[in-house]
Amino acid sequence: MFRRNYIVLICLFCLLNVKVSGQTVNQSNILKIKWVDKLKGDFSFKNQWSYPEGIYKNDFGQLVCDGFCPSELDSMIDETGKIFKDSISAYYAIVDTTHLTHTIESVAKVWEWAGTNFIEVVQKSKDTVYAYTLNNVSTHSSLELMIVGDDCKADVLLLSITGVENSVGFTTGYIIIDRKFWQKGIMKAKFEFRREDFFDSIVNKNFYWKGKIFATIKK
Structure with missing residues (x-):
């Protein structure tokens, strides 16, 4: 938990167009959010669940x-x-046997990834929302989104079972968010993030994560 909170704080200080103590931080790796009043697409995954x-x-x-x-x-x-x-x-x-509703549907080519059905979305302040996908036995890379106003910073964080930690930021792509659901406290979004100039011997250079989100924004 300490590590997660530490990473959140670091991300907050690395955003584009964000004023911190009257100064503008470095402008890189930030995507502009496209807001729409009605986001179309198949979001039926939100009706599925897992133990x-x-x-x-x-x-x-x-x-x-x-x-x-x-x-x-x-x-x-x-x-x-x-x-x-x-x-x-x-x-x-x-033993917890709660039915856990799926909140994300996605595909990715990143380190040690075999799929995930869950993303946590948390309101950090009035105009800042932090989201991260949950790892599991087979998936050790988490998609992390820092949303401030109309800006979104997307990163992948690897916490390998081998003890290796690594991270990389996406530099191209898009994210579309339904404004009306957002105002109701729900993140309904489509996204595709890429980092084609990043070379890794395991995933090669086609580093990407794309999918859809339908999750309650926790206060």
Whole structure:
């Protein structure tokens, strides 16, 4: 959490056309937002959902934890993996089986990326919104958006399981946001970000991330 907040603070001081203590910061890697009153397209992904990471149905139709699970769960299941009948309430008091609504649909060519269904969008101040996609077991690169007024800075942050950290900013592309939904506290957007002058031996030079967002802006 400290690392995430530290990165947010750094991003805030790297935006184009943003006044900080009366001075204008460096103008680079910023895209102008296109605001529309009605953003068309298929946003049906917002009706889909997933269980939290590590939750699956066992052979008995029960939702169980698989992976990094609290040790106290071990005594609540038998040798076949079935939850004991008298332990069901206690088991689900520990295991989160919430239906998580999908908030992003995208494709990308970046480091260690296998897909993500979730993006968090947070109101940092009156005219500043910060958004970032959630990593999972297979995806370790996060799309980070810093929106200030009509400007958007888009970056990829890699937090590899190998301990490697890296980041790169997108320099071309677009983002379109539905103004009416934004005013209602919802980010409905289409985007495509690219960095074609960036060479990486793993993803080559076609570094991109594109997709659609439909997410509540958290206060």
